[in-house]
Amino acid sequence: MKQSQANNLNQPHKAIALISGGLDSLLAAKVMIEQGIHVEGINFYTGFCVEGHTHAIRNQDKKKQKRNNALWVAEQLGIKLHIVDVIDEYKDVLTNPKHGYGANLNPCLDCKGFMVRKAHEWIIKHNFDFIVTGEVIGQRPMSQRKETMPVIARESGANDLLLRPLCAQFLPETLPERNGWVDRKQLLAFSGRNRKPQMALANEFGFQDYAQPAGGCCFLTDASYAKKLGDLWQARGNKNYDLDDIMLLKVGRHIRPSENIKIIIARDEGETNFLSGYRKRFTSLQATSHTGPLALIDGDASEANIRLAAQLTARYGKGRDAEQVTFEILAASGLKHELAVSPLPKDNIPADWFI
Numbered sequence: 001m002k003q004s005q006a007n008n009l010n011q012p013h014k015a016i017a018l019i020s021g022g023l024d025s026l027l028a029a030k031v032m033i034e035q036g037i038h039v040e041g042i043n044f045y046t047g048f049c050v051e052g053h054t055h056a057i058r059n060q061d062k063k064k065q066k067r068n069n070a071l072w073v074a075e076q077l078g079i080k081l082h083i084v085d086v087i088d089e090y091k092d093v094l095t096n097p098k099h100g101y102g103a104n105l106n107p108c109l110d111c112k113g114f115m116v117r118k119a120h121e122w123i124i125k126h127n128f129d130f131i132v133t134g135e136v137i138g139q140r141p142m143s144q145r146k147e148t149m150p151v152i153a154r155e156s157g158a159n160d161l162l163l164r165p166l167c168a169q170f171l172p173e174t175l176p177e178r179n180g181w182v183d184r185k186q187l188l189a190f191s192g193r194n195r196k197p198q199m200a201l202a203n204e205f206g207f208q209d210y211a212q213p214a215g216g217c218c219f220l221t222d223a224s225y226a227k228k229l230g231d232l233w234q235a236r237g238n239k240n241y242d243l244d245d246i247m248l249l250k251v252g253r254h255i256r257p258s259e260n261i262k263i264i265i266a267r268d269e270g271e272t273n274f275l276s277g278y279r280k281r282f283t284s285l286q287a288t289s290h291t292g293p294l295a296l297i298d299g300d301a302s303e304a305n306i307r308l309a310a311q312l313t314a315r316y317g318k319g320r321d322a323e324q325v326t327f328e329i330l331a332a333s334g335l336k337h338e339l340a341v342s343p344l345p346k347d348n349i350p351a352d353w354f355i
Helices: 023-034 069-077 087-095 108-126 149-156 196-205 223-236 243-248 269-276 303-315
Strands: 014-018 038-045 081-085 130-132 253-258 261-265 283-287 294-299 325-330 336-341
Touching: 014 023, 014 108, 023 038, 023 069, 023 130, 023 196, 038 069, 038 108, 069 081, 081 108, 087 108, 108 130, 108 149, 223 253, 253 303, 261 303, 269 294, 283 303, 294 303, 303 325, 303 336
Parallel strands: 014 038, 014 130, 038 081
Antiparallel strands: 253 261, 261 294, 283 294, 283 325, 325 336
């Protein structure tokens, strides 16, 4: 790879740092900046990032600070952040992971390799020198083990242009270290799942209010979300999905009474407002006689299924104890009609309907 033009003029060497928004990527980039490296950040948007989606929607989360943690990290570091949409490219990583899934539907090893590969393509295109990640040996069961870290470097094509500052003392020297761009002695020897060393380093650098150190940044590691995604694939008979699918899996109660229908019922006013944006795509139900949530029907909107969806939705509104609840039914085509139903008793809702 060509050295950057800036280096030929005795300017700082340049690194791109993968910024997830978590504490580790913040510290890894900061360690490089402290060594005089010009660092810019890159964040790959897959659609599955946790970053503020649900707490920006639900009423119960209104007090939580709404921010994009990757942007916040870049602001703390005073660096430029490149946000790259990889939603379409990522589909093959998720649906056909060479190294399989973790505990849920998380293809962590393939995912990390994909992102490092994209970063490697980026540094070649933009004339940067190397790549920095916040990986720590022993922190993640799939992608962050001593035996899998070389796999990521090799399969991504980055090889020894990939530097992990937080655990570099446990790994072979990289090109930036051998060439003297980076002082290996100032790199770290973090390992394991204990985040206290990272928190101590953050305190030393003066960082506060960072994202929860042990928090994941991907919905695919969440058992509940993974179950909903698996159900979606099974119902469709394939692993196709789009951005709307990804978003809808994050919101509402998901109830599947049969293979040909899923009902999504909002859990509060915030979710009702969000799901309203999908009324042109799905048949929707909204109670008119009582206050209650909006519901969407994904699948066969037959008369029988609409009636069942209304009975279920009535159970979660103010009319749950009423003899009848009246609904406005709006088809995706725009046709409307009214329907009055009796709420389905809680004991009549099988537990295995809930996804």
